[in-house]
Amino acid sequence: MRSPRPLPAAIALVGVAAVVAVAVWRPWTGSAEAASGPPQITVSRSQCGQGWTDAKTGRQTIIVHNTGDAAAEVDLVELSSNKVYGEVEGLGPNTSAPMDVQLGAGRYVIRCLIEDTDAITGPSVTLAGDAKGGPAVVAVTKNEMLPPVKQYEAAVAAGVAGLAVKTDKLRGDVDAGNLAAARADWLRAHLAYNSLGAAYDAFGDFADKIDGSDTGFHSLERGLWHNASAAGLKPIADQLAANVHSLRADLPNEQVDPNDLGLRAHEIMENALQFELTGENDQGSGTSLNTALANLDGTAKVLAILNPVLKPRYPDLPQVQKWEARVRALLTAHENTPVDRLNRTTREQLDGAVGELLETLAPVAAICEVRRGS
Structure with missing residues (x-):
């Protein structure tokens, strides 16, 4: 993410x-x-x-x-x-x-x-x-956005706590030299992280440390799927778990900006389109579509929390839900399939459905923006 x-x-x-x-x-x-x-x-x-x-x-x-x-x-x-x-x-x-x-x-x-x-x-x-x-x-007031923000912060805190458990298990697999188990638990932990959704700014520098293109999950992925030794992977797994625990400890000191919540609903899937559906983030596991599905879960979580704000304000909300369901069906049908193994028709269907979803998500940020004087 x-x-x-x-x-x-x-x-x-x-x-x-x-x-x-x-x-x-x-x-x-x-x-x-x-x-x-x-x-x-x-x-x-x-x-x-x-x-x-x-x-x-x-x-x-x-x-x-x-x-x-x-x-x-x-x-x-x-x-x-x-x-x-x-x-x-x-x-x-x-x-x-x-x-x-x-x-x-x-x-x-x-x-x-x-x-x-x-x-x-x-x-x-x-x-x-x-x-x-x-x-x-x-116009949306700050008071209207505060309950969704608090609800989202609580959901993120619970998600990070679960993520810490998963990265600890992943670290234990690597320490034990059980790399087959580590590959399975890497995917579980990586998907847990990518389903967290819209808390980019609240994560600060931890976002890049945990899931940067050459750090954290992706560094570990590259080694796990390219025959690195358990001894070579141990420092990476240890650092990943440590960073997740540091993130968990730091979360009470961070806040999600109310305006970010609506904005990230669009950006989560925009990033999925750019980095996951192109396979750019794949370091060997072939699980980019799984990650895109986790991103979609993060988007759905944000939309569910924003529903009381959006429902009376956004007449096209049913279209968002329609295209979210369409993207979900396509990604679910092709889980565990590397992007480069998709046929042309499937790739066009995925790109088209995500494009339609992004178009319907675009107004969410403007609708949920807190305006002074409203």
Whole structure:
């Protein structure tokens, strides 16, 4: 389970039915050019939401410009429902970004979330017309996310405790020189680790020590499946078990960021697609598909915990469940099969199903993001 790749500094939210897309940064244009372009809204501590003078219903692009001296997040909110219809994150000073929205009749405001400043709400704008509003996110509060985070932290703590038992058994096999048993117990322990799911940041440096490409489980895998001696494997097994116990001891000092929980639901399977379904992580055991199935278990665990937040907010949640079941069926049917032995049809089916699952998982992070001022 590798550490996640960095996210873009800014995103634009086009609603929960669409994938969160990277915003295209544009320099602030001069007034003559601006007059003929999309509406341009000013963001700063003193001018939040100024300039939205020709508001209308329907699909539209609004240019948001930060005239202040600090980075800002900008939300477009419908007041009666507290739904967020558009969002730009990481908007730096003297930069602008497009916000693509689809608005129906209602009363809207721009909410400016600026570093070291309480949420600022701009002037309200009332829209009338027959156009239907697009998908939107019902803002999530920190209090709503705290119970799922606590539940997840408890599940991770229990999982790491079980992992410690399994790595101790694996170490015992190697110490006894029973490498056949060690190979079987390596797989059990490795799958236990990869089913833990979304606790990447909470694991800190232990993630790479335990399951890095050349350390921990993978270093031991390489030796177990390439005729290394028990004596040569003993220091690796000892260090792996020690790192797992150190992780367990350190967990009470670590916390899962509420925003990470929704984000990791997508990243777990993104990493599985990149590292497991390509066979890149395989060091000889041929169990990458087993690992991908464990990753899917981790994703399912996160989704189950987030269900009270997602169910009233995400109409496409049944599609997530549909594609999760499809991926599970394919992986289960080919457990213990090395990736390079899959025929072309099966690989295309797997890649396609995981791709569909990732598409439906993409909005989860935006839906579960804790927003100041919500």
